[in-house]
Amino acid sequence: MTPISRGFRGRRDASADPSRVPPGQYVTGDFPVLSAGPTPHTQLADWSFAIQGEVDEPRTWTWDEFRALPSENLTTDIHCVTKWSKLDTVWTGASVDTLLDGVDTSAEYVTAWSDGGYTTNLPLEDLTGGRAWVAFAYDDEPLDPEHGGPARLLVPHLYFWKSAKWVRGLELKLEDEPGFWETYGYHNYGDPWREQRYWGD
Amino acid sequence: MARAALLGRLTWQLANVVELVEETARVRSIVLDPPAWPGHRAGQHVDVRLTAEDGYQAQRSYSIASAPEDGYLMLTVERLEDGEVSPYLADELRPGDELELRGPVGGYFVWEESLGGPLLLVAGGSGVVPLRAMLCHHRAVESIVPVRLLYSARSLEEVVYRDELMRMAAADQIDIRFTLTREQPEGWQGYGRRIDRELLDEVSWPPGEHPLVYVCGPTGFVEATANALVELGHEPARIRTERFGPTGG
Known part of the structure; x- marks a missing residue:
């Protein structure tokens, strides 16, 4: 039985479709920034993207090679574990399916790693099947460093910390290994619809 | 535990x-x-x-x-x-x-004595809240880790925990510096401008001492402060940040 907060009425956002807002989230029009440390500023000339780990042959792309890959535009809702959700965000990126095309692996897990040392872990199947991208543009503009530019992972069906900013590679793994926030008390999988915010949720 | x-x-x-x-x-x-x-x-x-x-x-x-x-x-x-x-x-x-x-x-934006120092805490506005917990913890365990707080507020009236921080500043162990960005009282001895590279250079421990830095405040404040610290030669991995955006509340 949930106790009533005396005098609390709440400010319901009538414009937001409740079926698109996961439990405990509120809709914001802003794009808040949350990062554990300073924002890395990697020059494009020094940037590369790698698929490595449990693969026959690791792959890398320079920035130009990466940008020459087929890209997709998508409009999607994003959900941050700090409670905000942002609806109809517009991104451009390369599908992870494209990056993994032809890769032969027995891996079931992935650690995404980033400039600045950030990591996050996901099941491989959550990155495939048209559910994940390496995004380089937001609202048709190059992605700001504060928001993860030059490129970030975009996995909108999980809490947004899984969408690693400043991503530089995917390491395919046989065993699941908790990433940065997953080690510091946050849920290993992070499904917003099941409100998997913290360990044990 | x-x-x-x-x-x-x-x-x-x-x-x-x-x-x-x-x-x-x-x-x-x-x-x-x-x-x-x-x-x-x-x-x-x-x-x-x-x-x-x-x-x-x-x-x-x-x-x-x-x-x-x-x-x-x-x-x-x-x-x-x-x-x-x-x-x-x-x-x-x-x-x-x-x-x-x-x-x-949350387990990253956390300080306890085993993490050592020297410790530099940089607060913007109500970003001082988790840093206050660190200062009080530092005092409670009688830590000998050197600690400094640099606190930026718009005016003296907007300094959260003002009396408590002034008392702490009067004690020897904790070095607290204020900067008031909009309005300074008459005879103000502290800083009177937004935190920039020069001010951080003056207040922070030298990068060679590898200070552990915690920065908390609005996004723009944290971004500017963390960038300036990196430019001054501080190790990015020793700078922990907590940002609150324009929304929240």
């Missing part, structure tokens, strides 16, 4: 509101007495959940202001004019009410 306990679910609990302290015109501290508090580390936060009569709920996260050693849990909340939860906490909540919360949450 046993790992099994750490891995247990953080359950919602109802905490009694023991006392409310008006810190500034827009900032209020809420002293709580949660029945089953598992303890916390300085810098962690809690989730607060409000429920309206029709069942509508709203959740937000708030930094813990109290030290682990304090016999109570204190949150400090800034009222955001267009916010949903913070106006309730800052205006409506009364002693004797109950507040639903769960926590503690």
